[in-house]
Amino acid sequence: MPEITAAMVKKLRDETQLPMMECKAALKESEGDVEAAKRALREAGKKFMGKRQDRATEEGRIGIFASIADGVGAMVELQCESAPVAANEEFIQLAEDLAKQLATGPGAKTPEELWAQPSPSKKEMTLEDQRDELQNKIREVFRIARLERIDAPAGGFVHMAKIGVLLEVEGGTDELAKDVSLHVAAMNPRATTKEELDPEIVSKERELQKDRARQEGKPENIIEKMIEGRMKNFYAEHVLSEQPFVKDESQTVGNFAKAGGMKLKRFIRWQLGETSSSEAVDAA
Known part of the structure; x- marks a missing residue:
């Protein structure tokens, strides 16, 4: 087995941000193969994280x-x-x-x-x-x-x-x-x-504006024209x-x-x- 040097452990530690002892153990297990050690550390971490999957991710x-x-x-x-x-x-x-x-x-x-x-x-x-x-x-x-x-x-x-x-x-x-x-x-x-708005929402808004116009005492014969103007404001807000x-x-x-x-x-x-x-x- 090749010697696992402190420099090798430090390099793996710097690349993975994992504890020195874990890095050293992984290098020993992989006989000094850094990439194999990384894979082993990922697999170990994956198993550990698998036990924490019920944690909230907000x-x-x-x-x-x-x-x-x-x-x-x-x-x-x-x-x-x-x-x-x-x-x-x-x-x-x-x-x-x-x-x-x-x-x-x-x-x-x-x-x-x-x-x-x-x-x-x-x-x-x-x-x-x-x-x-x-x-x-x-x-x-x-x-x-x-x-x-x-x-x-x-x-x-x-x-x-x-x-x-x-x-x-x-x-x-x-x-x-x-x-x-x-x-x-x-x-x-x-x-x-405008064509994509839910017709029900548009209809309700029209009726709401008609009721408001009537409450304001506006004559029926001009309410429709008023509604068109007010609906422009509605569309400008939502479309x-x-x-x-x-x-x-x-x-x-x-x-x-x-x-x-x-x-x-x-x-x-x-x-x-x-x-x-x-x-x-x-x-x-």
């Missing part, structure tokens, strides 16, 4: 990869146990790698399918290997809560790691799509266009294409997109920790 971040030129977009919600870990550089990289692989790889319907795929940033490692290595350092549970892929030109934006928007478009540029996604994150519209653009309120988001040669198709907006399914709003 923190985390949303990872996004989107490209108009490549005609694809993806979003992944990666959860962890604490806020400091959510801000860890390697955790951020893992979230970004998950989204990139989901967008540019063969796709995945479940977290298990995605974990089994290659890591975009770690050569010769799967995303699961990448996860296990990081979990072994940090000793927190990581969990993919949601994943979504769009097989069409898309843009995206993440606000403070906790609100993510994926936007399907036709035409335009990545920067333009990112600006609209930023708007969606900030203003949380219900639908992309993406009708909302004043956050970066320039002198124009609507629809006009901003149109001026850049971009058609808005649908958006998906997530907030970290939501229990509801993802919202995807199709354009007419």
Whole structure:
């Protein structure tokens, strides 16, 4: 058996952030093979973390990869146990790698399918290997809560790691799509266009506005005309294409997109920790 030197142990310790004695034992078991020792440490950590899977994961971040030129977009919600870990550089990289692989790889319907795929940033490692290595350092549970892929030109934006928007478009540029996604994150519209709003919600709003007009003593013959004006305000509050653009309120988001040669198709907006399914709003 080759000699296990202090330098070898230190090198493995620096690379894995695990206790010296664990690193030394792994090197002895692998007869000095550093890569084999790393694999053994990952497996040991995986078994340890397997016993902690019932722990709550209320923190985390949303990872996004989107490209108009490549005609694809993806979003992944990666959860962890604490806020400091959510801000860890390697955790951020893992979230970004998950989204990139989901967008540019063969796709995945479940977290298990995605974990089994290659890591975009770690050569010769799967995303699961990448996860296990990081979990072994940090000793927190990581969990993919949601994943979504769009097989069409898309843009995206993440606000403070906790609100993510994926936007399907036709035409335009990545920067333009990112600006609209930023708007969606900030203003949380219900639908992309007026036609997509739930007819029941629109009907209830119309009746509400009629009742208000009657209470104001308005004559019946002008109430309908008044309602149309008031409904514009309702649409401007809830419909993406009708909302004043956050970066320039002198124009609507629809006009901003149109001026850049971009058609808005649908958006998906997530907030970290939501229990509801993802919202995807199709354009007419």
